[in-house]
Amino acid sequence: MITIRQVFLVASLVFLIVGCSPKPEFEQYDGKALSIAVLGKAPEVKEQQVDFQEITFEEFNEKELRKYDAVFVMEESLLNAAESQYAxxxxxxxxxxxxxGNNKGAYPFTDAALSYEDAKEIPDHDYYATSFLHTPNNEQRTGRYGLYNDEENEENIQEVFSRMFETVEQSSGD
Structure with a gap:
């Protein structure tokens, strides 16, 4: 016959097992060295092989950007970066x-007629970042980067940056 003590013991074990589910282990980017231009304040990341260079809008042109693997437009620079002269x-x-910090996709940046303020948010999602790549063979690629469990904390932010670095490395042949 099952006693109250046995029921309590089984229930305690179930709560202990369910309550102690492990957090995922995020992998840090360990690929090739990257040089990334940043409009705004460069993020702090753990990856030593990633070099950030803060640039101004005067340096934000096709010729200057050729020397970088990618460009990060930080939240404080989104409004200016969406101005029509940069499209x-x-x-x-x-x-x-x-x-x-952009949840509006690439359209306010690539469409000179659309202002950042008038661009619509991506519905039903809250992304930490979005990406855009226009390849030499006229292909457009976009990406969206969300935080684990939609929780904004240092570990989850670092994981998003690691994924973005992977994207940069994978797109280097395009």
Whole structure:
């Protein structure tokens, strides 16, 4: 006959097992060295092989951006980066662009007629970053980067940057 003590013991074990489910182990980017231009303040990351160079909007042109593997547009620079005079840079540079803190996709940046304020949010999602790459063979690629469990903390942010670095490395042949 089952006693109250046995039921309590089994229930305690179930709660212990379920309550102690492990957090995922995030892998740090360990690929090739990358040089990334940053409009705004460069993020702090753990990857030593990633070199960030903060640039100004005066340096934000096709010729200057050729020396970088990618461009990060930080949240504080999104509004300026979406101004119409920069729209052609995103399609003519053939480098991946990452828009940190942007949940509006690439359209406010690539469409000179669309302002950042008028662009619509991506419905039903809250992404930490979005990306855009216009390849030399006229292909457009976009990406969205969400935080694990939609929780904004240092570990989850680091994991998103590691995924973005992987994307940069994979797109280097395009």
């Amino acid at each position: 052609s840079i995103y399609t003519e540079t053939h480098k991946p662009f990452f828009f940190i």
